[in-house]
Amino acid sequence: MKKPAKTFKHSLNILIIGLSASAIFPASVKAISSIVPTAAIPEKPAILMAQRQQEIQFKRGASSAEVKGAVARGEVMIYLINAKQGQTMNVEIQSVEGNAAFKVVDPNTNAVAEGEKSWSGELPQTGKYQIVVGTERGGASYTLSVSID
Numbered sequence: 001m002k003k004p005a006k007t008f009k010h011s012l013n014i015l016i017i018g019l020s021a022s023a024i025f026p027a028s029v030k031a032i033s034s035i036v037p038t039a040a041i042p043e044k045p046a047i048l049m050a051q052r053q054q055e056i057q058f059k060r061g062a063s064s065a066e067v068k069g070a071v072a073r074g075e076v077m078i079y080l081i082n083a084k085q086g087q088t089m090n091v092e093i094q095s096v097e098g099n100a101a102f103k104v105v106d107p108n109t110n111a112v113a114e115g116e117k118s119w120s121g122e123l124p125q126t127g128k129y130q131i132v133v134g135t136e137r138g139g140a141s142y143t144l145s146v147s148i149d
Contacts, residue, residue, distance in 0.1 A: 056081045056131075056146055064090075064147035071100070072139040079131040083123050083148050090120045090147045091131055100140040105130040 056065050056079050071077050083089060091113070093100050104113040107127025113119040115136075123129070133144060 051076045051078055053078045053080060055079075058148075063149060064145065067144045067146070068142070069133065069144065070139065070141045071133060071135055073135060073137070075139075076132050076134040079133070079144065079146070081129050081131065081146060081148070082127070083129055084126045085123055087123050088120060088149045089123055089129070090145075090149070091116070092118045092145045093133065093142050094145075095140040095142040097135075097138065097140045099136045099138060100133060100142040101136055102134070102144070103130075103132045105132060 052075075054067070054077070056067060058065050067079065069077050081089075089104065091102060091104060093102050094117075101115050101117055102113075102119075103111055103115065104119060104121075106112050106124060106129060108125070112121060112124070112129075131144065131146065133142065
């Protein structure tokens with residue numbers, strides 16, 4: 001004979017106590033709620049939940065650079081690079097797992113290339129471009145190669 005599943009009434013009691021406390025001590029609950037993160041639905045896609053930034057600067061006299069890095073699932077790494085209108089940017093990413101991809105974003109936050117592993121194109125304007133590296137699945141260790149001609 002199957003036993004019915006146990007039910008817990010404590011979570012309801014905690015909820016009621018919490019709601020009572022918020023009515024009695026609204027300032028303290030507000031202070032705590034600003035410290036504790038909420039479990040709200042994110043406004044951005046999951047791939048943009050965690051991000052880091054790094055500026056790419058070419059060595060004196062060079063027009064290319066290679067960067068090694070890693071991203072976990074749900075993370076992105078943003079590389080910033082200055083370029084001029086009419087220059088050609090070449091970007092390539094290689095990963096051991098074969099799942100790293102990138103997006104190139106112009107200074108006005110318009111995607112120039114998206115979901116790529118290799119891309120080359122003429123830049124539409126002068127300014128700071130973003131190369132956003134993420135994964136198609138799981139985590140990835142990668143080598144990102146960037147050149148501007």
